[in-house]
Amino acid sequence: MSGIRTPIVCLLGHVDHGKTTTLDKIRGSAVAEREAGAITQHIGATEVPLDIISKVSGDLVKKDKFKVPGLLFIDTPGHHAFTSLRSRGGSLADIAVLLVDVTDGFQPQTHEAIDILQDFQTPFIVAANKIDKIPGWKTNKKDVPFRLSYKNQEKRVKEDLDNRIYEIVGKLHDKGFNSDRYDRLKNFKDNVGVVPVSAKTGEGIPDLLMVLIGLAQRYLETELEFEEEGPGEGTVLEVKEEKGLGKTLDVILYDGLMKTGDSVLIGRADEPVETKIRALLKPNPMEEIRESGSEFSKVDEVRAAAGIKVAAPDLGSVRAGFPIRVIGDRDTDSLKEEMKSQVEDVVIRTEESGIIVKADTIGSLEAVIKDLEDSDISIRRADIGSVSRRDIIEANTIQEPLERAILAFDVDILPEARKKAEKEGIQIFNDDVIYRLIEDYQEWIDRRKKLQKEKRLENIIRPGKIKILIDHVFRRNDPAIVGVRVLSTIKSGYPLMNQAGERIGQVKEIQDQGENVEEANPGDEVAVSIRGPTVGRQIEEGEELYVDIPEKHAEVLKTELKDSLTEKEEIVFQEIIDIKRKENKYWAI
Numbered sequence: 001m002s003g004i005r006t007p008i009v010c011l012l013g014h015v016d017h018g019k020t021t022t023l024d025k026i027r028g029s030a031v032a033e034r035e036a037g038a039i040t041q042h043i044g045a046t047e048v049p050l051d052i053i054s055k056v057s058g059d060l061v062k063k064d065k066f067k068v069p070g071l072l073f074i075d076t077p078g079h080h081a082f083t084s085l086r087s088r089g090g091s092l093a094d095i096a097v098l099l100v101d102v103t104d105g106f107q108p109q110t111h112e113a114i115d116i117l118q119d120f121q122t123p124f125i126v127a128a129n130k131i132d133k134i135p136g137w138k139t140n141k142k143d144v145p146f147r148l149s150y151k152n153q154e155k156r157v158k159e160d161l162d163n164r165i166y167e168i169v170g171k172l173h174d175k176g177f178n179s180d181r182y183d184r185l186k187n188f189k190d191n192v193g194v195v196p197v198s199a200k201t202g203e204g205i206p207d208l209l210m211v212l213i214g215l216a217q218r219y220l221e222t223e224l225e226f227e228e229e230g231p232g233e234g235t236v237l238e239v240k241e242e243k244g245l246g247k248t249l250d251v252i253l254y255d256g257l258m259k260t261g262d263s264v265l266i267g268r269a270d271e272p273v274e275t276k277i278r279a280l281l282k283p284n285p286m287e288e289i290r291e292s293g294s295e296f297s298k299v300d301e302v303r304a305a306a307g308i309k310v311a312a313p314d315l316g317s318v319r320a321g322f323p324i325r326v327i328g329d330r331d332t333d334s335l336k337e338e339m340k341s342q343v344e345d346v347v348i349r350t351e352e353s354g355i356i357v358k359a360d361t362i363g364s365l366e367a368v369i370k371d372l373e374d375s376d377i378s379i380r381r382a383d384i385g386s387v388s389r390r391d392i393i394e395a396n397t398i399q400e401p402l403e404r405a406i407l408a409f410d411v412d413i414l415p416e417a418r419k420k421a422e423k424e425g426i427q428i429f430n431d432d433v434i435y436r437l438i439e440d441y442q443e444w445i446d447r448r449k450k451l452q453k454e455k456r457l458e459n460i461i462r463p464g465k466i467k468i469l470i471d472h473v474f475r476r477n478d479p480a481i482v483g484v485r486v487l488s489t490i491k492s493g494y495p496l497m498n499q500a501g502e503r504i505g506q507v508k509e510i511q512d513q514g515e516n517v518e519e520a521n522p523g524d525e526v527a528v529s530i531r532g533p534t535v536g537r538q539i540e541e542g543e544e545l546y547v548d549i550p551e552k553h554a555e556v557l558k559t560e561l562k563d564s565l566t567e568k569e570e571i572v573f574q575e576i577i578d579i580k581r582k583e584n585k586y587w588a589i
């Protein structure tokens with residue numbers, strides 16, 4: 001028998017823009033209306049039935065017009081709900097709510113969330129949250145539809161809100177979405193509805209629920225059709241150790257039916273594992289926990305969409321983000337192959353060069369990979385799980401210094417891995433926000449590049465010039481030692497040429513009042529030893545000598561170091577160029 005299942009809804013948004021508060025509010029309003037119908041707390045999700053939505057939103061939703069049974073909100077907000085390991089592709093969420101704090105506007109994770117939604121082609125609405133924080137906003141009554149609150153506001157407050165919404169509309173436009181305040185929109189399919197809400201006071205929350213259910217009803221109906229008796233398909237949201245049960249899986253079932261005793265395949269990094277469902281568990285409400293002392297109670301079967309805890313043997317290396325499928329009367333081997341290739345598409349990537357990426361779930365791994373690709377950062381291997389010693393050993397085989405790095409998204413770094421990384425000089429970046437992780441890596445690269453550049457530039461031979469003083473020859477050759485006046489800085493080791501452009505030797509040492517110095521500056525009178533020439537033959541008292549700059553160095557001086565040349569150096573550099581170009585017209589052009 002086919003039916004329409006509950007759409008799965010996920011909340012996304014920048015840190016502190018109100019995801020948790022909005023979920024709590026939705027749960028809270030549903031709980032307040034408990035007597036009207038069963039609000040069901042699932043594992044990892046909250047189901048708000050149509051009855052409640054209809055009641056909460058008053059005349060906004062006429063329940064007899066809807067076939068969608070309600071909304072299933074995933075409790076863990078954010079990227080965790082996004083995974084492509086779903087048979088039909090796309091995200092685990094059917095629809096999403098993007099939270100934007102109206103007083104804070106678009107922030108990095110808002111952009112990140114939109115990119116994810118765009119990638120997975122997930123329809124979404126925007127909740128313009130915290131309207132109660134707009135200066136002058138008056139909350140007369142809590143949990144009321146937006147329109148009732150709005151009409152009581154002063155004109156300037158209304159204008160303020162409208163301006164903030166236009167800002168959001170503008171930002172969405174830049175991202176390629178048409179949008180408007182939801183009550184000014186006719187078509188939600190090609191436009192994104194912006195619903196002003198306050199998760200704190202509940203103003204606009206009825207509208208949010210109404211728009212969501214309307215969107216699901218109108219545009220997702222065919223996608224929400226499912227075989228109620230078909231083999232269950234789901235995604236692992238979390239792997240948890242439970243007292244008395246051992247390792248269990250929190251699963252969001254998005255299709256079909258799952259029963260105790262069913263044989264299932266669960267994806268893993270290498271091969272899917274075949275196992276049998278020992279128990280399906282749902283959470284007990286608070287009062288039942290108090291009575292029975294047990295957090296869960298067993299159920300024989302569960303239908304999509306639902307959040308359920310699965311107890312089964314052999315859950316060893318199963319991780320969040322992997323698919324779980326009831327085998328039913330399907331061929332186990334071909335199903336296994338199909339699941340394996342799905343997992344491999346994401347997890348197993350081995351390139352010759354690039355960084356190593358680790359993440360907690362397949363969904364987040366995909367999101368990180370995508371962002372790295374967008375930033376043109378190559379990846380050697382992307383994988384799920386903690387950063388281990390093995391990862392460091394692999395990173396240590398990488399030649400390119402800027403790729404000797406591991407980007408770890410929301411995972412542990414095992415102590416022995418950290419130790420080894422320190423020893424081998426492997427850089428580990430760890431964050432639970434994708435853009436920050438990538439930003440940190442890029443900043444590190446920039447810093448290293450700058451250092452490399454500084455080192456390289458330090459070694460560039462600069463334009464120097466000296467004049468040999470009369471009556472200051474201390475030794476004629478091997479090496480020649482003469483007193484000089486410095487006209488433009490010289491350093492020991494610099495090659496020297498005469499005014500005809502002939503190489504005459506190399507500065508060996510510089511002595512200033514009997515002390516060896518590395519360099520001598522304009523105006524200094526110092527003694528230099530010059531390897532190569534003999535005074536009276538290749539060099540003469542009173543002669544001016546130039547530093548014989550290699551052509552490659554001259555090119556760097558003309559470009560990257562141009563601004564660092566002193567006035568004196570600039571003049572001398574031009575003299576050197578003139579000398580060189582007598583011989584070679586195109587020298588350092």
Ligand SMILES: Nc1nc2c(ncn2[C@@H]2O[C@H](COP(=O)(O)OP(=O)(O)OP(=O)(O)O)[C@@H](O)[C@H]2O)c(=O)[nH]1
Nearest residue numbers: 014015016017018019020021129130133198199200
């Ligand atoms: N005034 C006001 N404050 C709000 C509203 N919604 C959320 N807040 C406050 O904003 C702060 C952040 O809200 P959360 O719900 O924790 O935000 P979040 O997006 O879940 O944050 P993370 O889980 O850290 O990403 C909390 O102090 C909330 O009380 C609102 O509508 N109005």
